[in-house]
Amino acid sequence: MNRRRVSYFEASARVRVHGLVDENSFVELCPAELRKTSPHLASLDAPLAFDDGVVVGRATLAGSAILIAAQEGRFNGGSVGEVHGAKIRGLLELALLTKPVAVLLLVDSGGVRLQEANAGLIAISEIMRAVLKGQSAGIPVFALIGGSCGAFGGMGIVARLCNEIVMSEQGRLGLSGPEVIETVKGVEEFDSRDRALVWRITGGKIRRTLGEATRLVDDLIPAFRDAATRLLARYVELPPVTLDDLQQAQHRLTERTGRFAEVSDGQQIWQQIFSESAGIAGLTVSDFNRLLGDQP
């Protein structure tokens, strides 16, 4: 496989994992051979996946020990069911024991799996607590977002709990997906078929502009790898989140709600921030990063 030019968006979860980590370093935990499938999908006669739509394991990244989970967006929209969620939580609990330099979550999910909604919701809450527990034990958690399902629902919350978010322009991050808002509130509120609009609301560029994504990268597996590797260098240690930290975050978010009280399109945010905002949606990733003053 040519590792240089592989699209992250097009790749499967397994291809992403193998392309991201050091060659031949990945060891899968609870592998597909064990066939831990969803009992709830089975009882509905729905298609099953032997990995329940998520690959988890340990590996090295630029020589450092990491743990990694990758959701498979092509299986039930990367949705979190009982088994799927338990694998991610188990990985985060393993981190408390093995102390990797980071846990990487390759999020590609619409959120809770509706066919097993109750178990999925609790599983996401468990993942949230496990992320927070890992972080307070000094283990950084990164989210990588660039798949077709983005990071929505509870996984959108999980992603924003992470210390870093690496996103491609194609990646999307939010809470309620455009389709959900359109079906409940009407097409005039959110036209989910207006692709450009959807990306100006949820896509990598606007999320990077607001500081949620910490890196915007090209849609290439090596670009994600490079960004994650560079970010690792920031975490010699990770002190626990303090009251002061959260008061500052409270201040920043209050300011955002006030400053952008009237916006309903990412373009309006760009107009407020940049003197030249007309062509931002069309900029290449490197030109966009230059505009933001980001290091490559």
Added chain:
Amino acid sequence: MNEAEIYQRLFETHLLQCEGMFLSGSAQVNGQTVAVIGTRGHAAIDTTLALKLAEAILQVVRADSTAAPRPIIFIADTQGQALSRHQELLGLNGYFAHVARCVDLARRQGHKLLTVINGEAVSGGFLAYGLLADTICALPDAQVRVMDLRAMSRVTKISHVKLEELAAVSPVFAPGAENFWRMGGIDEIWSAQDNWQERLSKALTQGNQTDERAASGLARGGRLMAAPVASLVSG
């Protein structure tokens, strides 16, 4: 039973302020002062309401930084997250993550955290704070679910009738506090006849600071795979 009567039944005495859909204040439970923070009126939680929840939690943590940390009672009544393009553009998920970090800070600072579900507990609004408590108790009329079946029908394009049929036979799918209890997501369901002050006081002594929900779900037969699969991964 109206809202005032519910608070009267829950607390010996209370001093609660309501501000729109937001609720905060303090109360006495078995002679002990507790902080009360919550949402009301089936609130759709937006960025403003999320910030109020977070600020209230931070205030309690700040006030008790040199004193014994008071228990925090979360009153959860939410229809879920606010649904709009504006809220998504602001990044509502990030505001919810912020609330979750505040809840986690309170736990780490030694505050006991207990949620009382009054009314509705739905999806994102419930994930942000109520579902993160040490102990979760549901009042008798509590509605707990991920998504309204009608909305789910529109999103999944599966007919409402078919979803209702599925709900009748599938506890993992069907709304209801009982189903969440079986899966370990809720600790207690109180009846209308119960003495709520006694139950609240007792529940406050039993809170668990670690996440035991998968083990509870296994013991109660509602989530048979979550605990063993997680153990398989964590070794």
